[in-house]
Amino acid sequence: METTLVLIKPGGVARNLIGEITRRVEARDLTVAGLKLILADRATVEEHYAEHRERPFFADVCNYLCSGPIVAMAVRGTNAIRAIRTMMGATNPLDATPGTIRGDLALSIEDNLTHSSSDEEAAARELALWFPEGMVS
Numbered sequence: 469m470e471t472t473l474v475l476i477k478p479g480g481v482a483r484n485l486i487g488e489i490t491r492r493v494e495a496r497d498l499t500v501a502g503l504k505l506i507l508a509d510r511a512t513v514e515e516h517y518a519e520h521r522e523r524p525f526f527a528d529v530c531n532y533l534c535s536g537p538i539v540a541m542a543v544r545g546t547n548a549i550r551a552i553r554t555m556m557g558a559t560n561p562l563d564a565t566p567g568t569i570r571g572d573l574a575l576s577i578e579d580n581l582t583h584s585s586s587d588e589e590a591a592a593r594e595l596a597l598w599f600p601e602g603m604v605s
């Protein structure tokens with residue numbers, strides 16, 4: 469059993485896709501173990517994307533994550549980390565396979581709707597960062 473972090477980015481919330489994205493997660497038989505709508509603070513977002521600190525898009529992606537409400541979700545299930553990454557699709561929606569969230573619902577890399585943890589280490593770090601209070605179940 470694994471638990472992974474999913475963020476629905478500001479564009480996904482603004483486009484009223486919270487339900488659609490969560491529906492797909494639950495339809496895969498993954499369980500929502502934590503869920504909240506928040507305004508992310510800059511420090512949390514910068515820590516979240518720390519691996520990208522030197523990349524040219526770092527400031528833009530951090531500004532974007534802070535630009536409106538986001539959903540933070542802890543998702544649990546067998547092989548949840550890989551299952552969710554596969555469901556999200558490629559980082560650039562233009563490369564994302566139809567049937568994936570990005571491949572079906574997004575068009576630009578700047579607004580690719582979701583974040584999900586890339587591996588076990590990232591999942592543990594990101595869940596501690598976004599759910600310091602822990603999860604409900």
Ligand code: CDP
Pocket residue numbers: 520525529558559577578579580582583584586
């Ligand atoms: O989100 P994912 O793990 O698929 O991609 P990433 O390589 O960890 O990049 C984090 C986020 O930065 C992406 O989801 C994009 O929103 C953004 N990004 C960007 O704006 N331009 C790039 N060339 C690469 C990433």
Ligand code: MG
Pocket residue numbers: 586
């Ligand atoms: Mg990533």
